[in-house]
Amino acid sequence: MSSLSIAVHDSATMLRRDAKHSVRRISMTLSGLLTPTIMLVLFNYFFGGTLGAGLGGVAHSGTYINYLAPGILIMSVASGCATTAINLCMDMSEGIIARFRTMAISRASVLTGQVIGSMIRTLISVALVGGVALLMGFRPITNPVAWIAACGVIALFTLAVTWIGVVFGLIGKTPAGANSLSLIFLLLTFTSSAFARPDSMPAGVRWFAEYQPVSPVIDTVRGLLLGTSIGNSLVLALAWSVGLALVGYVSARAIYNRL
Amino acid sequence: MMIETRGLRKSFGDHVVLDGIDLDVAEGTIFALLGPNGAGKTTTVQILSTLIRADGGEVRVAGHDVAREPDAVRAAIGVTGQFSAVDNLLTGEENLLLMADLHHLGRREGRQRAAALLDRFELTDVAKKTPATYSGGMRRRLDLAMTLMGDPRIIFLDEPTTGLDPRSRHTMWQIIRDLVAGGVTILLTTQYLDEADELADRIAVLDRGTMVAEGTPDELKRRIPGGHIRLQFADARGLDAAARALGEVARDDEALTLQVPTDGSVQSLKAVLDRLDPDAVVASGVSVHTPDLDDVFFALTSRPETLKGSVR
Numbered sequence: 001m002s003s004l005s006i007a008v009h010d011s012a013t014m015l016r017r018d019a020k021h022s023v024r025r026i027s028m029t030l031s032g033l034l035t036p037t038i039m040l041v042l043f044n045y046f047f048g049g050t051l052g053a054g055l056g057g058v059a060h061s062g063t064y065i066n067y068l069a070p071g072i073l074i075m076s077v078a079s080g081c082a083t084t085a086i087n088l089c090m091d092m093s094e095g096i097i098a099r100f101r102t103m104a105i106s107r108a109s110v111l112t113g114q115v116i117g118s119m120i121r122t123l124i125s126v127a128l129v130g131g132v133a134l135l136m137g138f139r140p141i142t143n144p145v146a147w148i149a150a151c152g153v154i155a156l157f158t159l160a161v162t163w164i165g166v167v168f169g170l171i172g173k174t175p176a177g178a179n180s181l182s183l184i185f186l187l188l189t190f191t192s193s194a195f196a197r198p199d200s201m202p203a204g205v206r207w208f209a210e211y212q213p214v215s216p217v218i219d220t221v222r223g224l225l226l227g228t229s230i231g232n233s234l235v236l237a238l239a240w241s242v243g244l245a246l247v248g249y250v251s252a253r254a255i256y257n258r259l
Numbered sequence: 260m261m262i263e264t265r266g267l268r269k270s271f272g273d274h275v276v277l278d279g280i281d282l283d284v285a286e287g288t289i290f291a292l293l294g295p296n297g298a299g300k301t302t303t304v305q306i307l308s309t310l311i312r313a314d315g316g317e318v319r320v321a322g323h324d325v326a327r328e329p330d331a332v333r334a335a336i337g338v339t340g341q342f343s344a345v346d347n348l349l350t351g352e353e354n355l356l357l358m359a360d361l362h363h364l365g366r367r368e369g370r371q372r373a374a375a376l377l378d379r380f381e382l383t384d385v386a387k388k389t390p391a392t393y394s395g396g397m398r399r400r401l402d403l404a405m406t407l408m409g410d411p412r413i414i415f416l417d418e419p420t421t422g423l424d425p426r427s428r429h430t431m432w433q434i435i436r437d438l439v440a441g442g443v444t445i446l447l448t449t450q451y452l453d454e455a456d457e458l459a460d461r462i463a464v465l466d467r468g469t470m471v472a473e474g475t476p477d478e479l480k481r482r483i484p485g486g487h488i489r490l491q492f493a494d495a496r497g498l499d500a501a502a503r504a505l506g507e508v509a510r511d512d513e514a515l516t517l518q519v520p521t522d523g524s525v526q527s528l529k530a531v532l533d534r535l536d537p538d539a540v541v542a543s544g545v546s547v548h549t550p551d552l553d554d555v556f557f558a559l560t561s562r563p564e565t566l567k568g569s570v571r
Contacts, residue, residue, distance in 0.1 A: 006363075013360040017346065024348040024389075099344035102308045103409070104333035105361050 007106040014113020021087070022121065032083040033125045036076035037132050043068055043195065044136060051195055069133035069140075070222040071194025074214060076129050077158045078189045080122030081165040082182035088114055088169030089178035111166055111252055118162045119155075126154060140225035150224040153234075156241040157217045161185060163248025170255045188214045193222075213240035261286045261413050261444040262307060266316035269302055276302045278468040279316065284446055284461075289439050291459035292448040293556070298465040300448035301341060304417045307446065308338045321413055337411030339402045341418045341448075345390045351401050352377065352386040358408035369408075376404040380434070396427030403434065414438065416447040420454060432458060452556060464559055471559045480549060481522075482558075488531050490517045491544035501542065504534055523549045 022029045043051070044065050052064025091097065091114070100110050130138075140147070165182060172178025191205075192214040198206045209215055216236035223230035262284035269277040277299045284290040292300045305311045307320055309329040318325045321335035338344070345354050352373060359369025377383045380400040390398050399419065406414060419435065420428040435458055439445055449455050455462045456476045464472040464479070472479055480486075492498040492515045501517055502510050509518040521527040528547060535542065 009363065010361060013357065016360075017349070017357055020353065021348050094347065095340060095342045095344035096346045098310060098340060098342075099338065099405070100361075101310055102333055102336065102338045103361055104330050 003106070007109060007112075010106040010109035011112040011116065014109050015116050018087075018113050018117030021091075022117065028083075029121065032080070032121060033128060036072060036079060036125050036129045039075060040068070040072040040129050040132055040136070043072065047195075054200065055197060063137060065133060065136050065138045066140075066226060067222075068195065069129070069138040070225060071189075071192070071218050072129050072133070073126055073154060073221060074157065074192075074218045075186075075189045075194060076125045077122055077154060077161050077217075078185035078214060080118060080125065080158065081161045081168065081185040082179050083121065084114070084118040084162050084165030085168035085172060085178035085182045086175045087118065088166055089172050089175045092170065107257065108253060111256055115159075115162050115166060118165065119158050122158050122162065123155065126158075141227045143227075146224045146227075150221045153217060153220050153224070153237055153241075156245070157237070160241040160244035160248060163245050163252055165248075166252040167248050167255065170252060185214070188212055193218050211236065213244065216240060260284060260319075261321060262290070262446060263319045264307075264316060267303070267306065267313055267318060268315040269299075269306060269311075269313050276468050277306075277313075280463075280465075280468075280470055282463060282470075284444060286444050287439060287442055288460040289435065289445045289447065289458050291455035291462045292446065292465055293450070293452065293455045293462050294448075294465035295450055297467070299468040300450075300465055301417055303465075304338070304340075304415050304446070304448060308336055308415050309333055310338075335411060336413045336415065337406035337409055338415045339399075339406045339417070339419060341421060343390070343398050343402050345398060345401055345405065347390050350387050350389055351382050351393075354390070354401060354405055355408055358405045362409045364408075372408060376407060380404050394427075396423050396430065399423060399427070399431060400434070403431075407438075411443065413444045413446070416445060418448055418450070420449070420451070428454075464556065466560045486521050486523045486547075486549045488519045488521045488528055489546045489548060490519065490531075490535075490542045491515065491546075492517075493541070493543045497541060497543075501535055505531070521547065523547060 048064040048068065052067070055064065055067060088111075097110065101107075164185075168181040169178045172181050191209055192212060193209060194214070198209040198215065201209055216233040217240070219233035220230055220237045222228060223233065260283050262282060264280055264282045267277055267280040267282070268275075280299070280303065282290070282303075292303060294300050302311070306313045306318060307325065309325050309332050312326060320332045323331040323335075325332050346357065349357060355373035355376060356369055359373060364372065374383075377386050380403070382397060382401060382404065385393060385397065390401060393401065403416075403419075416435070420431050423431065432454070435445060435447070447458065459476065461473065461475055462479060463470050472482065474482070487509075490501060492501065495512070495515065498510065498512070498515050498517065502508060505517065505519060510516070511518075519531050521531070528545075532545075
């Protein structure tokens, strides 16, 4: 077998292992899948009345769910970081990782298998949020091309967040440490355009809210799904996603090989 | 030589763990690295099995340099570590099938080999359970079975029986002997002197990162004094008479015994008994004590206080 086909074969094996782990750790898997949907319900029904009124009904078809849904879709991706980091950190503490290192297998497959598994779990939680949002009155425009583009942007950002999660899992030492590092993405979600419009914020905060990695992704998805203006968000979103994915991938491999 | 090291060195920060180790392990033999905790045994195994890099020296395993051709080394070896290297969320059978997939065995061959190993290591009954429910001995056997799925030519066993009960320990010893009979080469580490004596063709005694002795168990035993003939007498008269006949010997008046130094050969035993005969001294019992590896260890490292935890 060529080294590429070995890498693919071994990654598939590791993905199957990861899938079995998901089933065996069912409560953790379910809480990871469902938490974003709970956030959607929480923000729409508990906070939505007040937050939505503050938006002034501008440009978002009046209801808060239309503004909120894209934000929570991306929040699902951001919270996937912690799940990835914790899973990976727990796995690294297992003796079997040392066994993998002494076997003639594709080294990267241990990480790639986990990344693909984590991406699948995150994207399922995103789909759940999307489905429940529709039930709750989210009304995106019906343009298949825009939907596919939105899915592509979400998938690319998921790839980036997952590789960063792998890095956090590797450098976090303990699951609690890995979780703490991952909080950065949750913080970025709260300081983004997910719940409130940056133009309602004070100047310095507003600048941060507009250019940090999460806002451009949310604004792009929002624009694609609701037909609002996207501006430079798409370019920023792609730049952040590709950049983070590369940084995450390169450093994760380097750290794993050095361990 | 299946394993060959010259001047193997490794430090962690200022702490020198291995200070120039030379090893030669011939094909189809069992080689034991014997030493107390912190002697450098596990570090040696980690370097030989490509887990960590040496700071200096040459290391060849299965004819390949571990630093330059780690994948060729990995293809030839199997490692069962001190800390169990099984996947705790998979069942015993799934663990073996995972190894089959990673060794790129076909589906049928993988299943057959897994079933055979489960049977051979008496794990068939628990094949569908996760290792969390296993005893220490069962975990260790599953661990070794996973190592064997790849059909390795060289197996590293890092403290294979630490923490096992006596029965599991003997089972593991038998498994190890069977493996060598099948042609594989084994390097094992142990802090148990009887284990090295029982299993190994050659032993290297490691202490604080240096090799203090190397040889067959018998060679090591011969290297130190301490062998003696012990004569037991029925009363003090016999003891006195024999002591006079033998001259300078260690005597124990309470136990009514004499200890005569010997190299353990039949000739020396006969010589001692011959000297007793003319005086018609009757010894009620005689026994020959050859030094065991405990004596060897203490004599070579002369630090008995550090070994208390490892001597059973």
